[in-house]
Amino acid sequence: MGITKSDLHPDAYNRLASVLKTLAHPARIAILQYIINQKACICTDLVTELGLAQATISQHLKELKTVGLIKGNIEGKSVCYCIDENVWRTIQQTIHQFFDQEVNIPKCC
Amino acid sequence: MGITKSDLHPDAYNRLASVLKTLAHPARIAILQYIINQKACICTDLVTELGLAQATISQHLKELKTVGLIKGNIEGKSVCYCIDENVWRTIQQTIHQFFDQEVNIPKCC
DNA sequence: TTTTAATATCGTAATATTGCGATGTTAAAT
DNA sequence: ATTTAACATCGCAATATTACGATATTAAAA
Numbered sequence: 001m002g003i004t005k006s007d008l009h010p011d012a013y014n015r016l017a018s019v020l021k022t023l024a025h026p027a028r029i030a031i032l033q034y035i036i037n038q039k040a041c042i043c044t045d046l047v048t049e050l051g052l053a054q055a056t057i058s059q060h061l062k063e064l065k066t067v068g069l070i071k072g073n074i075e076g077k078s079v080c081y082c083i084d085e086n087v088w089r090t091i092q093q094t095i096h097q098f099f100d101q102e103v104n105i106p107k108c109c
Numbered sequence: 110m111g112i113t114k115s116d117l118h119p120d121a122y123n124r125l126a127s128v129l130k131t132l133a134h135p136a137r138i139a140i141l142q143y144i145i146n147q148k149a150c151i152c153t154d155l156v157t158e159l160g161l162a163q164a165t166i167s168q169h170l171k172e173l174k175t176v177g178l179i180k181g182n183i184e185g186k187s188v189c190y191c192i193d194e195n196v197w198r199t200i201q202q203t204i205h206q207f208f209d210q211e212v213n214i215p216k217c218c
Numbered sequence: 219t220t221t222t223a224a225t226a227t228c229g230t231a232a233t234a235t236t237g238c239g240a241t242g243t244t245a246a247a248t
Numbered sequence: 249a250t251t252t253a254a255c256a257t258c259g260c261a262a263t264a265t266t267a268c269g270a271t272a273t274t275a276a277a278a
Contacts (some may be wrong), residue, residue, distance in 0.1 A: 001231070001232045001233060001265090001266050001267045001269080002143075002232050002233030002234055002264080002265050002266050002267080003232070003233050003234080003265090003266065004134065004135065004136070004233095004234095004266065004267090005161065005234075005266085005267080006135060006136075007136075007162045007189050008159060008161065008204035008224095008251090009135035009136065009139055009159075010135075010139070010158050013135040013138045013139055014135045016135075016138055017132075017133050017134050017135040017137075017138055018133075020129050020130075020132050020133035021129075021130075021133035021134075023126075023129050023133075024126050024127075024130035024132075024133045025113065025236085026113065026115060026118035026119075026125075026126040026131035027113075027114075027117075027118065027123055027125045027236090028126075028133075029122045029126055029207070030118055030119070030122055033122075036210055037210055038216075039214055039215060039216040040216035040218070041188055042222085042254075042255090043254065043255060043256090044253085044254060044255085047165060050117060050118075050259055051117050052114065052117065052238090053238050053239080054238090054254085054255075054256095055237075055238055055239075055240090055255095055256085055257080055258095056236075056237050056238065058255065058257080059236080059237080059238095059256090059257090060236095061255095061256095061258080062257095063245090068240065070138075071218050072218070073217045073218045073262095074244095074245095075217065075254080076197035076245060076246060076254090077244065077245045077246055077253060077254050078245095078253080078254050078255075079254075079255065079256095080135070080216070080218065081217075081218075082216060082217055082218045082250080083215060084218075085213065085214040085215070087211055088212050091208070092208045092209070095204060095206075095208055096208075098138075098203070099167040099200075099201045099205070100177075101145055102145075102179075103145055103192040103194055103197050104191060105148055105186075106146065106148060106149060106191035107147075107148040107149035107189070107191060108149045108182045108184065108189035108190075108191055109149070109180050109181070109182045109189065109190075109191040109193075110235090110236050110237045110238080110261070110262045110263060111234080111235095111236050111237080111261085111262050111263030111264055111265095112235090112236065112237080112262070112263050112264080113235090113236065113237090113263095113264095114236085114237080116232090134265090134266085136266090147278095151224075151225090152224065152225060152226090153223085153224060153225085161267075162227075162267065162268050162269080163224085163226095163266090164225095164226085164227080164228095164267075164268055164269075164270090165267050165268065166267075167225065167226055167227080168226090168266080168267080168268095169266095170226095171226085171227095178233050180234050183274095183275095185224090185275060185276060186222095186223060186224050186225080186274065186275045186276055187223080187225075188224080188225065188226095206272090
């Protein structure tokens with residue numbers, strides 16, 4: 001079908017999956033990494049840096065903005081984007097909570 | 110287009126994105142969590158537990174097997190699945206490496 | 219030997235995602 | 249006032265994903 005049956009799963013799983021989905025794209029990872037390295041950036045920088053069309057970059061930025069990982073600040077005719085530290089840390093914790101589980105003692109295999 | 114321009118991005122980003130994509134589904138998260146809790150499980154358990162069709166569960170298991178997060182062991186007419194601890198830890202490290210970065214001192218915002 | 223239980227795989231319909239050209243908006247620059 | 253630079257959004261076309269019924273396979277059970 002192409003539609004995820006979210007109603008079958010616990011909210012926590014849906015939320016984690018949703019965040020991971022946003023992060024699960026090389027362009028969005030590249031955008032985040034670039035902003036982290038440069039402390040901030042504008043859309044045009046990313047177009048030059050990543051080699052994707054302006055419309056495409058803008059769309060990825062929107063998705064990152066939607067989950068709250070980045071926030072934009074209008075500066076004249078450009079928009080300065082940077083990481084939202086609070087949201088970053090919240091997501092960081094969620095991810096730690098899942099991946100830092102003990103997975104020892106497999107019953108078979 | 111619906112196709113990711115992987116050739117534009119560093120391999121490390123493509124790999125990270127690929128792993129995150131596999132994890133970015135509530136059913137697959139639920140499957141992993143169930144296996145972690147029970148130490149192991151068979152496909153039918155998950156069908157009962159998650160309320161998805163057998164074909165669907167089987168497909169999700171295949172994806173998790175493809176990235177190596179789980180491995181299956183044939184036991185009679187059923188297959189016992191469990192977490193591959195080594196792969197789990199490798200992926201854990203990759204993900205931590207990205208999310209544990211310092212994101213301080215935003216330039217704008 | 220026939221039946222049944224547990225899976226895997228195939229084919230397909232319904233959605234979702236990705237990328238981009240075209241277009242509109244806004245603020246600085248000329 | 250006109251031009252230009254920086255974005256956002258719309259509307260597609262090309263792919264990808266999700267879910268499941270149907271069907272095949274295999275091993276235990278009857």
